[in-house]
Amino acid sequence: MNSMRRRLLIMLALILLSCQLMSAFWLWHESREQISFLVNETLTNHARNEHVENEIREAIASLLLPSLVMVCFTLLLSFWAISWIIRPLRSLQSSLASRSADNLTPLPLHSDMDEIVAVTGALNQLLARLDHTLQQERLFTADAAHELRTPLAGLRLHLELLEQDGNPLGTMLVARVDQLMHVIEQ
Known part of the structure; x- marks a missing residue:
């Protein structure tokens, strides 16, 4: 089955999968840093609180920043994928628009979809x-x-x-x- 719907779903699934993998890698990197801090560091109470607050801010930023980047990246790739997939429709539309009123010859196939x-x-x-x-x-x-x-x-x-x-x-x-x-x- 060679359909636009199938191509669009596959393309969006690949985009979302790659974005999720990037997000998971980013979270793994940040979590590893935070766990090593909690396990290996022994600080005074005041320094520990300051460091913990700093790690909390970093954790929030590490969740928000990749999510924002992932959403923008997903939207950009989705726009590109949809434009690529509907290119045959644009070709068909331009072929129809350029015809004269008395041209009733069959249209050529612009795609195998x-x-x-x-x-x-x-x-x-x-x-x-x-x-x-x-x-x-x-x-x-x-x-x-x-x-x-x-x-x-x-x-x-x-x-x-x-x-x-x-x-x-x-x-x-x-x-x-x-x-x-x-x-x-x-």
Whole structure:
């Protein structure tokens, strides 16, 4: 299964795993230092309290700083991963945006991801149906124009005969029929 969802989940899992490993290493390093202090040091009561307070502040900082760095790093890597994963969508979008209104040729596949293949396939089917519908409409228009030409030619012939007989309306009606034939030709 080659899907965007699967790729995104795997990428985010790897990012979170690496960030957790960094955090665990940092905590292990800080904890080792604090344990060695507690086990090995014998200080006076006043010096011990000062040193303990200092270690508490260091412990809090050692928890907050890596967490903040990890959140920022996770967000940055997540943004990069999502941008990388949706790159085929951007390519498909730009391919569609650059097309002219009369270009109904099938779209090329921009990716092997299941979602992109499905969307591209559906768009290609839609474009094929639109192309077929437009071709049918053009054929109908051509047939209708052809069917109208024959009666208009016959009408024009009768009007020319009427014009030859000296009827003043004949000239005007022939001009009107010529206008209709010109419209049909378009």
